[in-house]
Each structure stands twice: as structure tokens, then as C-alpha cells.
Amino acid sequence: MFAYVESLRMALSAIWDNKLRAALTTLGIIIGILAVTLMGTLISGLDRSFEKSMSFLGRDVLYISKHEWFGQEEWWEIRNRPDLKVDYIEKLKNQSKYVIAAAPVAMRSVNITRKDEMAMGINLAGTTPEFAQTAFMNIESGRFYTEGEDRSGARVIAIGYDVANALFENENPIGKKVKIGNYVFRVVGVTEKQGKFLGLFSMDNRAIIPLGTYQRLFARRGWMRLDVKVDDEHIDEAKDEIIAIMRRLRGLRPEEKNDFAVNQQDAFRQQYQTMKIAIGGTGLFITVLSLVVGGIGIMNIMFVSVKERTKEIGVRKAVGATQGSIMRQFLLEALFICLFGGAVGIVLALGGSFLIDKFVFPSTMPVSLALISLILSSVVGVVAGLAPSYKAARLDPIEALRYE
Template sequence: MRKIYYEFIESLRIAAAQIRANKMRSLLTALGVIIGIVSVTLMGTAINGIGAKVESSLSGFGDDVLYITKWPWRDVDDWWSYRNRPRLRIEHAQRINEWISAHPEDPLKLAVPVASANSTVIRGDYRVTGIYTLGTVSDYARIVRTDMKEGRFFNEVESRGGRNVVVIGFDVADALFPNGSPVGQTLRIRSQQYTVIGVAERQGSFLGLFSFDSMVLMPINAFRRNFWIGNNVEIRVQVDQSRMDDAREELRGLMRRIRQLPPEAKDNFDINEQKVIREQLDPMMRSITLAGLFITGLSLFVGAIGIANITFVSVKERTKEIGTRKALGARRGTILMQFLIEAVSISVIGGIIGLTIAWSVCKAIAIMFPAFPPVFSLTLLFIGFGLSLAVGVLSGFIPALGASKLDPVVALRYE
């Protein structure tokens, strides 16, 4: 055991001496690994960043909320059958809440009606368009994960009375009230004046397609006065997350009773949840991950070829040295270890430099683009180091094995 230890230390010393003696060649050899590790690591951080963004976006839908809608959250073939479904009504939420009050042990907890429309919001000379405007009830604040930056959410009295009060998103507040607090100020939506009573904290966007900060919420009875509700009503039901399957079936049966559907009739509504979106996004995420890692892995493969090539060159250059050492009694394993450690050393140095560069780039991107920072995790650090170690072993093994098998007589005569 001690002999192997000394041979290992001696191989490290020889590898360090060779790298110092051929600095430029070693650097150019390691460059392929550096580029490969940077590419793979940056792709990994980008994928982690996308995953984190997706999770953050999905959290806006709530893990414990079921959505009763007219249309399913998926592509449909028989468009007309969904088009002809009867629309949902605000009263359906009241019926569900009555059931919940009578059956407190059920997995259903709270039903909230939500009506939506796009509108233009005006305050003096300031105007923002395409704002997602929601009409809902005061209980909406209980099922969403939104803190208030300032002010408050509308209460039950304001909700039932249909007061002209609104809670606005962070971006709406920033655009309409750049120089002061919006709370207590008025704005106009269509023909109605509304008093701002609260501003929501910044929530971000859903995959960059829809911003939760470009929203206005008002009591649903106030919404009715200014907008045609039509088919734009959904019912959000908070449930016991640990009993999600039971809650879904309970809600389905309850909605069928509310709509008086006979046993043989199909559902004329859909119950959606966060999982539906995730199931559609997961295959796309897997495809992006596989394609990205395959493309960036090619650069690491090129780096491995470079190390193997330079190790072959090193063996050729030092053939006489190998012959001399073997003639003096060096074992095949010792020669194999020497050249393998040299290849691994170059690869690991390249991997460390690559990881350092990748970390610096990630920090720079996070500063320049705070809305979508890449996620540089400890796992990626270990993966990057492991890959550089594996590249060194795999690319250096065959040349090192060839060196260990050289006949000492032939090696000494090599010119």
C-alpha cells in the first residue's frame, strides 16, 4: 500500500513537471475541456433557471386550488361541443360554499367566483392598455399567495355592496402613479371612477407570457356594472391538498348536481388544476434539456479528443524515457498511472477554470437580467468537476495503456 502511495505522489510530481515544461501546449489542450465545461454548466444553469421560473409561475395558480371552467386547459378536437356548453354563473360558487358549510369534513374548503376582461386603465394623462381586470369577492384574498405592498384588499361589505374600489398590480401602480402612492387616488376604467385601496407586491409573470403585476381587481358586483360577464366566469375552489383526488371527485359530483345533469350525460364543465399545465410543460422541458445537453456535450467530446491526442504525442516524445524506466524495473501499472494522472490533471485544471468562468458568467447574467437569473447550484458544481475528471480518465486511459505495454528494448531503440 505504501508503495502505491509513493508511486502516486511521484506520478503527480512528474505530471506537474510536464505541465510546467509545456505550459502553452497544456493550456491549449485544456482549452477544449474549459469550453466544454463552460458550455455544459451554462446550459445546466439555464435549464435550472427555466425550471425555477416555471415553478414560480405555476405557484401563482396555487397547489391547492381547483379551477372550474367552461373550457379545459388543453387542446380540444370537438371545439363546437365545448363552445355550446352553458356558461358558469357566479351563483354556482354560492351553492358550493353552502355545501361546504353543511359538510365541514369534506376536502372542499372555499369557492370563489372570478370574472375577467381586458381593459384600459386611465389616470389623468397616464394610460395603460391590455390590463387583465378581475371581478371577484373578498374571499379571493384567502386563496391567493399575494402580499400587499401597501393598502389592503377590499372587505366583505365593499364586495357585497359593489363599491367602486380596486386593488392594482405592481406594474399598474408604477405606470399610473410614478411619483407617489396610489392608495386613496382615483382612476378610470371605461366610464367608471374607482378608488385605489391597495397595491399588490410584485409577483412576476407566467413564463414571460402573462404578467401577474398587470392586473386590477375589483368587487364582482362593481365588475358587473361595467363589463359583460358572459362566458368569462370561472370558479376557484380551495381544497385540502392532501386529499386532492377526493376533492376533485367531490367537486365534480357537486357540480353535476348543481347543473342537474342526468347520470348518462357528459360533464358540461371542466375541472382544471396546476397539474394540467405541468403535464403539458414537462415533455417540452425534457426535450429542451436533452437537446441542450447533447449539443453542449459535443464541445466536451472535442475536448476529450484533444487530451487523448496530446497524451499520445507525449507518449511518443517520451518513449525512450519509458524504456529506461521499465528497464530499471518500473511496473506497467506505474507507467499507466503516470500518463493517466497527467491526462487527468490537465482535464481537472481545465474543469476548474471552466467552472470558475461559468460561475462568473452566471453572476453577471443575474445582475444584468434579474427577472430571469440562471441557477448555479452545488449539484452542477459537482457534475462539472465529475465530468472533467471522467473526460481525463476516458481520454487518457488508452494512450496510457499503450505506454505501459511498450517493450523496453523497442522503446530504448526508438528514435
């Protein structure tokens, strides 16, 4: 028992005597631990923002469009596919038992002006009031437009949070007029702040008008998406059913391929998983590499340490140190160099995580990863220390005493 405490004390004082050397040696370990913990932090942050983005889509909403989101089809194939039509919506609702709400969405980029203010590059969506159900958005102030307004082609508009801020700095936008080109719209609602989708485009940088109005003013034909909210307990059945209905509407023969696509959140999820594995794999590779290099460095420095202290080992053996106690002393030394490196790595990672959290995206350093890191560095220490410690333990005391 005392022997263990003493081995520990001796190992620590040996490290203390060679502080700088130990610190330099441990650099590989520090980098390795830093890499693994920062990677963990990064992934946790990505997870969080990914899940937030996914909440814009909704697990139970199917998106029918001309192409697969992450499809492999050639562009000309997609180009030749027929456009989706508004009247599919009614047919889908009538023929499917799983559809809860459905909205056609047409979209284009416009500039919105008000007096001297202009909001540029706004995503203008033309859709039906059911969009409020399929789109996971809340109206912050005012209201969404009504069925009646939709049918009559009223010039009403719901604007995103950022658009409202840009055009109406200190005013209530409800009831005010804005212009798209030469057409005047009356603002009826402002949508709640939502943030960016996958960090790419802002959900607050959009405006929504009735589909009828949209078609009359901007385009009768062209790109359109059908958003279909289905019973969330039967998503897979709903998807199959919708594909069947769509094929029937399109009049496809059994041997013909689908000329449309039914997308869902899962497509993003799969894509994201692939990316996550790539990030994780890279991080793991860097970690393993630097840990191995760090381990070799420690092994090297331990061999030097054993050589330098040959005489000391001789003296210790002469006064009764067993092979075991010498081995223990050097193993503990290697172990503590690594643990020290691991601790420094974790402290640096904590700092790095804090910066990522503050300036990149919200994230936390997983505690379990920090623990794994510490265990990892102890394993590296023990493995790296084995050969030098064994060498020290096996030294012939007579030879060692004679060593100068």
C-alpha cells in the same frame, strides 16, 4: 509512495512543457463541463422562478373553467360549452364539504386613466371579496372592497402595484379617482408587488373591481372562471366531489363527457416537468457529445505525446522503470489534462452562472453538479489515457532507445 509522487511530478511537468497543446486539447472537456454546469444552473433558476409563480396559484385552489389548461380538446368543442355561472359558487359552497372559499372571476383588458396619465393593457378582474382568500395576494395599502360594495355595485377598485406606480407616481392612491372608459372608480386598495407569472404576464399589472359592478358596466355574460379554495388535506377528494357537483348542475348524463374542466397547479407542474426533462436531456446530450469528442482529442494527443517521447520511455525503462510506472505517468498526464479542463469549465460556469443570476433570473450553480463534473472529467481522462498509456508501457526498451 515516492514513485507515485514522482509520477505525478513528471506528468505535471510534461503538461507544463506543452501548455498550449494541453489547453487546446482540453477544449472539448471545457465545453462539456461548461454545458453540464450551466444547464444545472439554468434548471435551478427555472425551478426557483417556477415555484415562485406556482405560489400565485396555490396548491389547494381549483380553477373551474371551460377548458383544460393544457388540454387536447378542439377549440370548437370548447366554444360550444356553456358558460360558467356565478350562482354555481353558492351551490358549490352549499353542496361540498371541502370548499373553504370560492370566487367567480371575469376578466378583460382595459386602459385605466387618471388626469393625463394612462395605464394600458391592464387586466381588469371582476370578482367577489372572497377572491382575497383564493388568490394569494396581499393588500399593501388600503383595503379590499366589502360584501356590501360588491352587492351594491359600488364603483370601487383595487389596483396592482405597477398600476399604482404608473398613475400615482409620488402620491398615495387611496381615495383617489381613476377612470376606465367613462366610468369613474375610487381606489380603495393597492396590492403588494408579486412579479410575473412564469415570466409571462405581470401580476402587478391588474385591477380588481366588484363582480356586480363589472357585470353591470362591461359584460353580463361571457368568459368566467370559478376559483375554489379547498381543504388542503383533501385536494383529490375535493376535486372529485366538485366534478360530481358540476355534472349535476349541468345535468349531464353518465355517458356524457364533462363540459367544463377543473384545473389545478399540478397541470403546470406536469407541463414544467416535461420541459425540464427536455432541457436536461438536451444539456446532457451536448455534455456527453463534447466529453466524448474531448476524450478522443485527449487520446489523440496522448498518442502523439507517447510517440514523441519514445526515446525518453526507452531511457526510463533502461534505468529501471517498470511498465506500471510508465503507464501511471501517462495516465496521470491524461487525467490532469482533463481535470484542468474540468476546473476551467467550472470557473467559466461560475462566471456564466453569476451573469445568469444577475441578468436573467435568480439562480445558483449547484455544488454537487460541479463535483460531478470534476469526477466526470477525471473518468474521461483515465478512459482516454488508457490506450496510449498502455502502448507506452508496452514499448520494447531496445526499440524505444533506438527511436530517433
